[in-house]
Amino acid sequence: MKYFLILLFFLTTLHATKITDVSKIVGVRENQIIGYSLVVGLKKTGDGTTSKFTLQSISNMLKAMNIDMNPIDIKSKNVAAVVVTAVMKPFARQGDQFDVTVSSIGDAKSLEGGTLLMTPLKGVDGKIYALAQGSLSIGGRNQRGAGSESHPTTGVVFNGGLIEREINIDLFHQEYATLSLKESGFKNAVAVQKAINSYYNTQVAVAMDSRSIKLKCPKNRSMIEFLAEVQEIEMNYEPKNKIIINERTGTIVAGVDIPLKPVVLTHGDITIKIVEEKTLSKPQGSMEVDKNLVIGINENEIYTKEGTTTVANLVRSLQKLGATPKDIIAILEAMKSAGSISAELEVM
Structure with a gap:
């Protein structure tokens, strides 16, 4: 043990x-806006005939141009139905340009090489605040950091949005x-x-x-x-202490000064005992990792100096003994439940 x-x-x-x-x-805040439109100019990578809303949208667009076409007769695969999203910055003025994110909602394979048709962008009140149009960039990254070559059904039109209605502040x-x-x-x-x-x-x-x-x-x-x-x-x-855990990736993010309270905890073959001491013990045969950390002769004991007993130090100690990320996450969650950790625990 x-x-x-x-x-x-x-x-x-x-x-x-x-x-x-x-x-x-x-x-003084940002405002989200959204719209529905079509991306054209695709190289047979657009929506198929199973995306009936795309065919109906093409038919409606053609009718607006005095071309009467039954949706059933439309066989083009060069068009994709998309949702366009963007964020209006505070104090945005008429004529200001901004990036818009374009995402496929049909069965299109790729939006690469496409052009977004003019798209009204509405707020939560249903009013049109901006228009968007332009050529898509699939390899670029949008303002939120999303979108890349691995997601060909999402793209960005850089400076493709144009403010039409201002939000008065x-x-x-x-x-x-x-x-x-x-x-x-x-x-x-x-x-x-x-x-x-x-x-x-x-x-x-x-x-x-x-x-x-x-x-x-x-x-x-x-x-x-x-x-x-x-x-x-x-x-x-005084910032709020917080520990963020991503269970999917095993990533743990914590402040370096989050203290631990006394507790005795057993997880599998791991037993943790936290007590109050003032000096750093150095048992015979132990190995000093640094001035604040000593590992016992059998590598099954950890001693730390007063002033270093924090969540960060505990995680580092467990890693030194070969504990898996899954074990470390389970231990932190158990210690939080036992009251040894007073910081907020956020699991993603």
């Missing part, structure tokens, strides 16, 4: 950061604005409030809850100037 002796140390760190890094202005004439923290927490909300009020030496910010901070613009500044200053103010921010 493998036995781990791990020494406990608690560590809390405050990080100096700008307010803009931990919050956003309520109302009037900040200039407002007296009040609201900040929303990216991660809720009463301590951080109060820290933002104190940092802003200290900067202006007056009460211009009030924390309304664990996430919202209401701001009142000073009389000697415009709202735009005020928000620009607020976003650059530095504050002491």
Whole structure:
């Protein structure tokens, strides 16, 4: 049976950061838009006759051009039905261009070499906010990092979108604005409030809850100037500890300073015991890996120095003993359930 002796140390760190890094202005956000259209010019890699909606779309397009064609009579394989998606940036103005992502919804084999026909892009309210058209790039990557040669049924039209309707966000004439923290927490909300009020030496910010901070613009500044200053103010921010686990790939991402509380845990032939100690034990015959880590003579014991007992150190220790990613993930999940890990555990 493998036995781990791990020494406990608690560590809390405050990080100096700008307010803009931990919050956003309520109302200033991106907006998603979507549309349906056709991609033409394919080299017999488009939708087949089983995609009846494609044939009907071709027929409707031809009717708009005064050509009456029954969908049953259309045999072309050079056309594919697609869904077009994009994101409107805040304060986008008429005539601004942006990238659009094009994805096949039929049985097309590839969109390579195709051209997207003019596509109205609508918001959730059903109104048209932009148009999209242009040649597809299959090998390129869209603004979200997706799309590649391994996905020939998804492509990007770079600068293929054109803003037609603006989303009005009037900040200039407002007296009040609201900040929303990216991660809720009463301590951080109060820290933002104190940092802003200290900067202006007056009460211009009030924390309304664990996430919202209401701001009142000073009389000697415009709202735009005020928000620009607020976003650059530095504050002491305590980030929320989080462990992210991807069970499919075995990837574990964790902060280096997430502490472990005392616990005894057995998983298969692995037993973990976490206790409080102040000095690093070095049993006879043990091997020192570094100044903070010693492996016992039988390679079934791990000793760590006070100040190094964290999730990152535990994972590293388990890897030294040859534990599989599946074992490590199971151990972390069990320790979270037992209360040894106080950080949030997110499984993907």
